[in-house]
Amino acid sequence: MVNVSGAGAMLHALRDRRPRTRSELSEISGLGRAAVAQRLDALLAAALLEPVGEAASTGGRPPTRFAFNPSARVVLAADVGATHVRLAATDLAARVLDSEVIDVDIGRGPRHVLGWIVDHGRSMLRRIGRGPEELAGMGIGLPGPVEFATGRPVNPPIMPGWHGFDVAGFVGGRLGCPVVVDNDVNVMALGERYIAFSDVDHLLFVKVATGIGSGMVIDGAVRRGAQGAAGDMGHIHVPHESDAVCRCGNTGCLEAVASGAAIAAQLAEQGIPARSSRDVADLVLQGSVVADQLVRAAGRMIGEVIATAVSLLNPSVIVIGGSLAMAGESLLAGVREVVYQRSLPLATAKLEIVAAVGGEQSGVIGAAALLCDTVLAPGLVEAELARHEPRVAAGR
Amino acid sequence: MVNVSGAGAMLHALRDRRPRTRSELSEISGLGRAAVAQRLDALLAAALLEPVGEAASTGGRPPTRFAFNPSARVVLAADVGATHVRLAATDLAARVLDSEVIDVDIGRGPRHVLGWIVDHGRSMLRRIGRGPEELAGMGIGLPGPVEFATGRPVNPPIMPGWHGFDVAGFVGGRLGCPVVVDNDVNVMALGERYIAFSDVDHLLFVKVATGIGSGMVIDGAVRRGAQGAAGDMGHIHVPHESDAVCRCGNTGCLEAVASGAAIAAQLAEQGIPARSSRDVADLVLQGSVVADQLVRAAGRMIGEVIATAVSLLNPSVIVIGGSLAMAGESLLAGVREVVYQRSLPLATAKLEIVAAVGGEQSGVIGAAALLCDTVLAPGLVEAELARHEPRVAAGR
Numbered sequence: 001m002v003n004v005s006g007a008g009a010m011l012h013a014l015r016d017r018r019p020r021t022r023s024e025l026s027e028i029s030g031l032g033r034a035a036v037a038q039r040l041d042a043l044l045a046a047a048l049l050e051p052v053g054e055a056a057s058t059g060g061r062p063p064t065r066f067a068f069n070p071s072a073r074v075v076l077a078a079d080v081g082a083t084h085v086r087l088a089a090t091d092l093a094a095r096v097l098d099s100e101v102i103d104v105d106i107g108r109g110p111r112h113v114l115g116w117i118v119d120h121g122r123s124m125l126r127r128i129g130r131g132p133e134e135l136a137g138m139g140i141g142l143p144g145p146v147e148f149a150t151g152r153p154v155n156p157p158i159m160p161g162w163h164g165f166d167v168a169g170f171v172g173g174r175l176g177c178p179v180v181v182d183n184d185v186n187v188m189a190l191g192e193r194y195i196a197f198s199d200v201d202h203l204l205f206v207k208v209a210t211g212i213g214s215g216m217v218i219d220g221a222v223r224r225g226a227q228g229a230a231g232d233m234g235h236i237h238v239p240h241e242s243d244a245v246c247r248c249g250n251t252g253c254l255e256a257v258a259s260g261a262a263i264a265a266q267l268a269e270q271g272i273p274a275r276s277s278r279d280v281a282d283l284v285l286q287g288s289v290v291a292d293q294l295v296r297a298a299g300r301m302i303g304e305v306i307a308t309a310v311s312l313l314n315p316s317v318i319v320i321g322g323s324l325a326m327a328g329e330s331l332l333a334g335v336r337e338v339v340y341q342r343s344l345p346l347a348t349a350k351l352e353i354v355a356a357v358g359g360e361q362s363g364v365i366g367a368a369a370l371l372c373d374t375v376l377a378p379g380l381v382e383a384e385l386a387r388h389e390p391r392v393a394a395g396r
Numbered sequence: 397m398v399n400v401s402g403a404g405a406m407l408h409a410l411r412d413r414r415p416r417t418r419s420e421l422s423e424i425s426g427l428g429r430a431a432v433a434q435r436l437d438a439l440l441a442a443a444l445l446e447p448v449g450e451a452a453s454t455g456g457r458p459p460t461r462f463a464f465n466p467s468a469r470v471v472l473a474a475d476v477g478a479t480h481v482r483l484a485a486t487d488l489a490a491r492v493l494d495s496e497v498i499d500v501d502i503g504r505g506p507r508h509v510l511g512w513i514v515d516h517g518r519s520m521l522r523r524i525g526r527g528p529e530e531l532a533g534m535g536i537g538l539p540g541p542v543e544f545a546t547g548r549p550v551n552p553p554i555m556p557g558w559h560g561f562d563v564a565g566f567v568g569g570r571l572g573c574p575v576v577v578d579n580d581v582n583v584m585a586l587g588e589r590y591i592a593f594s595d596v597d598h599l600l601f602v603k604v605a606t607g608i609g610s611g612m613v614i615d616g617a618v619r620r621g622a623q624g625a626a627g628d629m630g631h632i633h634v635p636h637e638s639d640a641v642c643r644c645g646n647t648g649c650l651e652a653v654a655s656g657a658a659i660a661a662q663l664a665e666q667g668i669p670a671r672s673s674r675d676v677a678d679l680v681l682q683g684s685v686v687a688d689q690l691v692r693a694a695g696r697m698i699g700e701v702i703a704t705a706v707s708l709l710n711p712s713v714i715v716i717g718g719s720l721a722m723a724g725e726s727l728l729a730g731v732r733e734v735v736y737q738r739s740l741p742l743a744t745a746k747l748e749i750v751a752a753v754g755g756e757q758s759g760v761i762g763a764a765a766l767l768c769d770t771v772l773a774p775g776l777v778e779a780e781l782a783r784h785e786p787r788v789a790a791g792r
Contacts (some may be wrong), residue, residue: 138511145742202622214708218619225614225710226598229742232707237738239635248740280418304633308704311628314609314621342633344644346541346551346625 004385006031008378010341011048011068014375015068017093019052019065021132040066042385045073070095073136076121076175077361079184082106082158085117088364089124092136092372094194096150098128100116106143109161110170118174129215137178137375138171139367141187145228150180154228157247174354180374185231186222188356189215191366195358202315204244205356206233208302208331209277209322210396212255216220218313222370234259236305254305258298266294277323286328292330305306307334307342314347321356400781402427403435404774407464411772413489414707415448415461436462438781443468466491469532471767472517472571472678475580475759476538478502478554478606481513484760485520488532488768489764490590492757494524502539505557506566514570533574533771534567535763537583541624547577550624554645579629580759582618584752585611587762588715591754598711601752602629604698605673605718605729608651614709618766623751630655632701650701654694656720662690680723688726695730702731702749703738710743718753 002040006029013028014020026036042059043049050069070093079086083106088099104116117140125132142155151168153159172179193342197203203217212234216223217351224230234255235248245263246253256262260277267274267283272290274280283291306318318339325331336353343351358365374380402425409424410416416424422432439445439462446465466489473490479502484495489562500512513536521528540552547564549555570754576781585601593599599613608630612619620626630651631644640658642649652658656673663670663679668686670676702714714735721727732749739747754761770776 119606130672217615218614218621221615223614223619223709225743226712227710227742227746229740230708230710232710232740232743233791235740236704236707250738305704308632308701309708311632312612312626312705312708313619314623314628316622342646344625344628344631347621347628350623 003035004039004042004382006035007043008381010036010039011043011376011379011381014049014066014068015093015267017068019067021063021065021367022336023063025066046385048381059320068092072358074125074130074134075136075368076124076138076303076366077364078115078121078138078140079187079367080106080113080117081184085113086360086364087117087120087124087264088361088367088368089121089128089130090365092366092376094191094365094372096365096368098124099361099364100124106159106162110165110167110240114167114170118171121175132176135175135177137180137371138175139187139369139371140167140171140179140181141184141363141367142167143184145232146181147185147228148180148182148224149325151179174334178371178375180367180370182222182367182370183213183215183224183228183231185213186224187366187370188321188358188362189217189319189365190222190369191358191362192321192356193217194365194369195318195362197317200317202313203317204306204309204313204315205319205321206302206306207322208258208260208298208320208324210259210261211366212259212302212322214257214309216313216315218315233305233309236308238301238304240301254301258301261321263291263294263298267291281323281327291327295324295327295330298324298329300338301334302331303335303338304342307339310339310343310347310351316350318351318353319356320353321358321362325355399431400435400438400778402431403439403781404777406432406435407439407772407777408774410445410462410464411489413464415458415513417461419459421462442781444777464488470521470526470530471532471764472520472534473760473764473767474513474517474534474536475583475763476502476509476513476536477580478539481509481516482756482760483513483516483520484757484764485517485524485526486764487762488772490587490761490764490768491519492675492761492764494520495757495760496520502555502558506563510563510566514567515655517571528572531571531573533576533767534568535583535765535767536563536572536575536577537580537759537763538563538577538627539580541628542577542579543624544576544578544620547575574767574771576763578618578766579609579620579624579627579762581609582611582620583760583762584717584754584758585613585715585762585765586618586718586765587754587758587760588752589613590759590761590765593713593715598709599713599715600705600709600711601715601717602698602702603718604654604656604694604716604720606655607655607716608655608698610705612709612711614711629701631704632704634697634700636697650697654697656718659687659690659694659720663687676724677719678780680726687723691720691723691726692730694720695727696734697730698727699731699734700738706735706739706743706747712746712748714747714749715752716749717754717758721751752776 006333052067070091074088077088085102089097143152153162167181201220205215214231214233235253240257243251244256246256263280264274448463466487471486473484481498485493541550549558562575564575597616601611610627610629631649633648636653639647640652642652659676660670
C-alpha cells in the first residue's frame with residue numbers, strides 16, 4: 001500500500017485555488033522530495049490535482065505547478081423549504097453546474113420528500129453527463145433543528161413526521177455517497193461566507209422571511225450548540241406593545257412582531273392585501289409607504305436582538321437575508337440604526353452589516369460547501385486515496 | 397535527533413489522568429511497539445510521564461502502566477482585579493499549590509502591576525521550593541478586553557495606561573517562560589469548566605459583581621469574537637422603567653440596573669447603607685427583605701439576557717458567579733424563573749443553571765488551565781522534547 005500521509009494537507013492547502021510547485025508543496029506538508037512526488041502521484045491519479053502551466057523559472061527547466069481540480073467530482077445539494085426544494089449540482093468548489101426548483105410539500109414526510117430529491121438528483125447528474133461514481137456526496141439543508149452528528153431532525157415544528165428520521169442514512173444509502181444534513185439557516189450562513197466572506201471567521205447570518213432565524217460562524221466554523229438549536233433568533237423576547245401570540249405559544253417573540261408573516265398580518269389589518277413575506281417585499285418595492293414603515297420598524301426590533309448578539313459574539317460581519325431583505329434598504333436601515341446605537345464602540349468599529357448576496361442560491365451553495373469541507377478534510381482524503389490505491393495504480 | 401512524533405498525542409490522551417499500558421498507548425498513537433518505547437523514553441526523561449503500578453496481568457509478567465505526572469512542572473497564575481491580584485502556583489493539572497492576594501491598584505499601570513506580579517511570583521516559587529527552570533509558564537486574567545493572540549489589552553475601560561501594552565512579552569521576558577493573557581471572565585469560565593464541567597462543551601459563565609460580564613465555551617473552547625469583545629453582557633439593553641445612565645454613556649444597560657453596584661445604589665437611595673456588590677450580598681445573607689427582593693429582580697433582568705443567550709447559543713450549562721451570586725439562591729431563582737419561561741423547550745430540556753463552585757479560586761485555576769492547555773498542546777510538547785533531547789539524553 002502506498003503511503004499517502006500528508007496528501008490530505010497538500011490538497012487542503014491547494015483548495016485556496018493557488019497553484020503550487022513541488023518545493024512549495026514540500027514546505028506545506030513537511031515532506032521530502034520523494035514523498036511529495038509519491039503523494040502527488042496519488043492525488044493526480046485520483047484527478048483531485050492537475051498540472052497547470054509553469055512557474056517562473058529560476059534558471060534551468062521551469063518547475064511544474066499543481067492546482068486543485070474542483071471538476072474531479074460532482075456534488076449534489078438540496079435546500080429544503082416548506083413547499084419546495086431547490087436542488088443543485090456543483091463541483092468541489094461549490095460552484096453551481098445546474099439547479100432547479102421542485103414543488104414538494106414537506107408535510108408529506110421524509111420518505112416522500114427525500115425520495116423525490118434522490119430521483120431528481122439522479123436525473124440531474126444524467127442531464128449534466130456525470131456518472132454516479134463521480135458523486136462526492138450530498139449536502140442537505142432542512143427548515144428545522146438538526147442533530148448535525150447523526151443527520152437527524154430534532155422536533156422540527158413545521159416538518160410533521162421528520163423527527164428523528166435518519167435523513168443522511170436514507171439518502172446516502174440510495175445515492176451511495178456521504179451525506180451531511182444541517183439546518184437551512186446554517187447552510188445559508190455557510191453559503192454567504194463561501195460566496196463573499198471566505199476570509200471572515202466571525203459572521204452572523206440572519207434570515208428574515210416567514211419566520212426569523214440565524215446561523216453563526218464563530219472561529220471559522222458553524223456553531224450549532226448542545227442540541228443543534230443555536231441561532232434560534234425568532235423566539236427571543238422583544239419589548240413590544242402588541243403582545244402578539246407567537247406560534248410557539250409565548251408572547252412577545254421577535255418572530256411574532258417582526259417577521260414577514262407578522263408584517264403581512266399588520267398590513268391586512270389595515271386593509272392592504274398581503275399574505276406573505278414576499279407580498280410585503282413587493283409592496284415596499286412598489287412604493288407603499290405603510291409597508292416601508294412597517295419593514296423599517298421590524299428592522300429596528302430585529303436590530304435590538306442583533307445588538308445583543310453583537311455584544312455576546314462580537315462578529316465582524318452581519319449578513320441579512322431572506323425574502324424580507326429583498327425589500328431594498330428599509331430593513332437593513334432599521335437594523336443598522338439600532339445596532340450602531342446600542343452596541344459598544346469596540347464591537348462596532350469594524351462591524352459590517354450587509355444584505356445577503358447569494359440570493360436564492362446561498363442555501364444550495366452552503367450545503368455543497370459543507371459537503372466539500374467534510375469530504376475534503378485531510379483524514380478523509382487520505383483514507384479515500386489509500387482505499388482506491390490498487391484501482392488507481394492499475395489504471396495508470 | 398530522536399523522533400518524537402506522536403509523543404504529544406500520547407501525553408494529550410494521558411491528561412485524563414487514567415494510566416495506560418504500552419499497548420494502549422500504541423493504539424492511541426497509531427505507533428508500533430518500538431516507536432512507542434522511544435516516545436515513552438523521551439516523556440519519562442522529561443518527567444512528564446511516570447510509571448504507576450501494574451495493569452491486571454493476562455498471564456505472564458504484568459504490563460507496566462504509565463500516567464501523566466502533573467508535578468513535573470509548576471505554573472503561575474494571576475487573576476487581576478481593579479484593586480487586588482490573586483496569585484497562585486499550580487501543577488500541570490491546574491491544582492493550586494499556593495495562593496495569595498496582593499493589594500495593588502490597577503490604575504498604577506502595567507509596569508507597576510506586572511512588576512509586582514513577577515516579583516511575587518518569583519517569591520512564591522521559592523517559597524514552595526521550585527526553581528525557575530521548573531516553570532512551565534504563566535496564565536493571566538485581566539479585567540478588560542484582551543487581544544488573545546498577542547496578549548495585549550484593547551481599550552480596557554478600568555485600566556488606564558494598559559491599552560496595547562505587551563503584557564505577555566513583559567512578563568514572559570522577565571520570567572523566561574510562555575505567558576497567556578485573557579479576559580478575567582473568560583478565565584473564570586475556563587476555571588469553572590475545569591473544576592466541575594470538564595465534559596461540557598457548551599457552557600456560559602456569567603459574572604455578576606460590580607459589573608456584569610460573561611465568558612462562553614462553545615464546542616469545547618472559549619470563544620472571544622473578532623476583537624476579543626465577545627461575552628460583553630453588561631451593556632446589553634434591557635427594558636426597564638428607570639432609564640438609569642450606564643458608565644458607558646448609554647441608558648438601559650443591564651449593568652446599570654442589575655449589577656451589584658446598581659443594587660447598592662438602589663438600597664442607599666432607600667436609606668439602607670450599601671456601597672458595593674459585597675455589601676448587597678451580605679445584606680441578603682443577613683435577612684434583608686428589601687435587598688433580597690432587589691437581587692431577585694436583578695436576577696430576572698439578567699435572566700432576560702441569558703434567555704436570549706440560550707436561544708442564540710444553546711448551551712447545556714449556565715454558571716452564575718461573582719460576588720452577587722454568593723447571596724444565596726435569590727439571584728439564581730430570578731434567573732431561572734425567566735430563562736425557563738422564555739426559552740424554547742428544545743433549548744432548556746437539558747439545561748442546567750447553577751451557582752459557581754470555584755469561589756475566589758476559579759480565576760487563577762482557569763488562567764492556569766489555559767496555560768496548561770497551551771503548553772501541553774501536542775505540537776508544543778514535541779517541539780520541547782525535540783529541543784531538549786540532547787540534554788535529557790545526557791542526563792540519563
